[in-house]
Amino acid sequence: MTDSIRFPANFTWGVATSAFQIEGAADADGKGPSIWDTFSRNPANIKDGTNGDVACDHYNRYREDVALIASLGVDAYRFSMAWSRVQPAGKGAWNEKGFDFYKRLLDELDARGIASHLTLYHWDLPQGLQIDGGWMSRDTAHRFADYAHEVARRFGDRLATIATHNEPWCTANLGYGNAQFAPGVADKKQAIQVSHHLLLSHGLAMQSMRATNTEADLGIVLNLWTADPATDSEADRKLAALEWANSNEWFLDPLFKKRYPELSLQAHGANAPDIQEGDFDIIAQPIDFLGVNYYRREVMSAEDPPRKPVGGIGFTDMGWEIYPQGLTELLVKMKDEYPNLPPVYITENGMAAVDVVEDGQVADNQRIEYVRTHLETMKAAMDHGVDVRGYFLWSLMDNFEWNSGYAKRFGIVYVDYATQQRIPKASALWYRDFLAAQQRQRQAA
Template identity: 45%
Template structure:
């Protein structure tokens, strides 16, 4: 075997990207339903209304996972499917769907790993201020506790939030994601309330004495310096403040990175007494979503004295550099700075311009296979060096709705024909199957 015997091989999706059934069985609008209906917000006006229709086709997807030997499925719950309109009355039909999904996974020997929040906030909570107000964090804690109680007898792996940087910065600062707001002060209030929501959920989990583990998934930015100049080394260190340390430091009891906040004079972090202790409630593992690594150099005229610069690396269809060694650097940095702690790669994968062959029954994606091979080699290396990397969740099981890019980007190891919803395993699906089986040398 290429990996330790207990290394977990999984795949991952998110509710809004794959479920569809956006208005079925009591589900109400999320901020992404609203955002997709905003002219110009999403490529070609695409929506997640149908997505991959996993809501109706999950047995087929589970069978495909089983045939590939996938050991764990990381999926997210749709908050407005469980609590319509963000209210306090649970929706039996939504709960029934997730019960059926969980039970079907377990019947095939596949471990469910639940992400409680992967960006589909109930629209009514956004109308009341969204993540810029403390009330949303408190409502989230109630929602999380209900999910722990309802599914915790079978689900032993919980992820509180997926990529809170995207929720705060892409959603409230850059306006590229729902709810599509561009306001710096609001973005940083969202940072704090997302962190607080995570901590409140962890405390609720601990108070219920449930068997299982809880953590969070972060998309860190840990750029490398353009040159060996001391000022470039300093620039790379500073570049980790605004996307990495602003989440990691509070999680591990270090507070917010003051160096970064000093460059944001208009920003006020709405910290109340006890908040930082709540946020730093101990977690059982840390999930890292890694896709690429940037390169930065010193620039005295920039607010934080760094700017991103070009590189020579091959690019994915997203325009992201393919830098497997960046994964190694990031995991080592996290382990050495914040460890020891169990680590999981909760997302890793690549989009390429996939096409079916002439027969319409196969998809050859050698670039994705090479991407996965090189990143899995890094995982193997990290394990051999004693880093507590416990598992890898490939993004993604299926081609799906890729947020503001709509259906124009394909990340899946299974091709989705969006006309008839056929599932066609790509060559990378069979590659991953062989890696899991231990028959594909890395």
């Protein structure tokens, strides 16, 4: 069915990665340590005991990787900058060799006609700032704004979009709420305060980037999901409403309504964040786009043990229910709740699978079906009036999957970490052919 769907001629098609997950070169050319360097070098923190020191060696293989991107026929690439590569301490001196790497990457993408979509922060805070308090310190928000200004000043005319943060929910709740991610803190009150400082840093960065008169569209990327009650019980419905508020409205409301959801504030009680006068005016800066990362839904159950989703069409290797219709439901609900919602990009969507190389090929048919069905539900949301401008498949290639190490594979390109060989999976070839068919439809129209 997907082959017959026609997307707008100017729709953006891309693939996505993040710096820490692929670059490696952990201390090359003056790069400073990040919290993820520190966190992953403790084998107890990573399920397979590995770290991100080498990852996919993209720092040295970026030309090969850009050629791979180009071979897919995409017109855009979403990637992040490693803050500590360009400013080793997170404040003070800039590292020109670090900026030179990103300049070379942009040159390579430009030469291939691929638009660059940059994320400033994909979880890898410079360790120097962590020592000063990390995201618990309000000052870190101002240091982030300084970093954003410098990047926009240097590269703003070469980037299609700049996103401030990727998934601040994860930075706050996994980094500070349950210690699964760097910096490894488990304190609910800190997690909630960190979420506020992240939003504040976004607003300050928007102001600092606007001051450079950059031509890039500016926004933020959130991981969002629907929250469904497991049954029709009042208890389950209340849990679902609270989950929607805590995970989605907690970030959307400050951006678009200058407030936190009352349901969440009541639930957080004494853990609610310290908010200074004027913070919401800073946070709610106008944005040109909202990035939405969608992988699954939440099913909320008050039973003990809680009911699990039935997974009618299966689960990913992360144990996440495959629920493509949730993407339509999410986007339409956002459109209804936020009349001032800007254009949307689906900045991440994809799945982890148990991928095996056989005769030089990887037959990841479940991933093809995952992507195909999510493209259909994305188009259904567009048909309901949601202004979706582009889609970035996560991920270009297998990489360091955070606290799972190298055990989980999200890529449409297989990486043999022992040799760094890249092998396009069946999903990469499917995506290439799908995009070629879209191009033919445009030309025939």
